[in-house]
Amino acid sequence: MDWVRQNLGHLTRGQIFSIPTMTMIEEYVRRDNQFIAGPxxxxxxxxxxxxxxxxxxxxxxxxxxxxxxxxxxxxxxxxxxxxxxxxxxxxxxxxxxxxxxxxxxxxxxxxxxxxxxxxxxxxxxxxxxxxxxxxxxxxxxxxxxxxxxxxxxxxxxxxxxxxxxxxxxxxxxxxxxxxxxx
Missing domain, CATH: 3.40.630.30 (Gcn5-related N-acetyltransferase (GNAT))
Known part of the structure; x- marks a missing residue:
């Protein structure tokens, strides 16, 4: 949650689903051999x-x-x-x-x-x-x-x-x- 607050907490709802934000989230979860699915x-x-x-x-x-x-x-x-x-x-x-x-x-x-x-x-x-x-x-x-x-x-x-x-x-x-x- 700390990472989410620090990196996403300031974003608007429109920015959350933007390609750059999704790319940043994908890179973060990839550390645990995961990938982003959805939206x-x-x-x-x-x-x-x-x-x-x-x-x-x-x-x-x-x-x-x-x-x-x-x-x-x-x-x-x-x-x-x-x-x-x-x-x-x-x-x-x-x-x-x-x-x-x-x-x-x-x-x-x-x-x-x-x-x-x-x-x-x-x-x-x-x-x-x-x-x-x-x-x-x-x-x-x-x-x-x-x-x-x-x-x-x-x-x-x-x-x-x-x-x-x-x-x-x-x-x-x-x-x-x-x-x-x-």
Whole structure:
């Protein structure tokens, strides 16, 4: 924190995300064999903000809870939706699954990032994108998270305009931007 205060404490919020500042941060974390990831836009949603959504024709949606979400780990192509780690420090708690003719075509998952907030991630097979499936499974999942008394938050890379639009279309509101070291 001393380094942050000394080197970044005087900067405006616009300067924090500038290329020279990110380069300085990258050089600092590289000493520990880390790199900077992001920036990611974070969104939150409440029951008052959640927008209506439709389930596309021919698509069925089911929800998996903490007792059976691990069964989805055999479907390894949905990397943005699930952690695929049964011992993850941020365990998968819920998932909404879209199926078309018995084939899983999309998954939205919720990981328990804290007791009060669960992160939503989503993946839809490329040939099924643009049909409203992502919105339907994220909307279904968001409603379930809210019903659990948890705040859902959605995270996406700032450059992923399609994902950002999905969040906004469901009533998610921008909340914060995050850079992190890995």
């Amino acid at each position: 990611d836009q974070k969104y939150v949603c409440s029951s008052d903000d959640l927008a209506e959504f439709n389930i596309p024709q021919g698509i069925s949606i089911s929800t998996y809870d903490r007792s059976n979400v691990i069964k989805l780990y055999e479907h390894t192509v949905f990397r943005h939706a699930l952690s695929y780690q049964s011992d993850s420090p941020r365990p998968d708690r819920l998932a909404s699954v879209a199926e078309h003719k018995g084939k899983i075509v999309g998954i939205a998952g919720a990981s328990e990032d804290s007791e009060l907030m669960w992160q939503v991630g989503v993946d839809v097979l490329p040939e099924y994108q643009g049909l409203g499936i992502g919105k339907a499974i994220v909307g279904t999942l968001t409603k379930r998270i809210i019903n659990e008394g948890i705040v859902p938050y959605y995270s996406t890379e700032v450059s992923n305009l399609q994902s950002r639009q999905l969040a906004i279309s469901l009533g998610y509101k921008p909340a914060w931007i995050q850079l992190y070291a890995r």
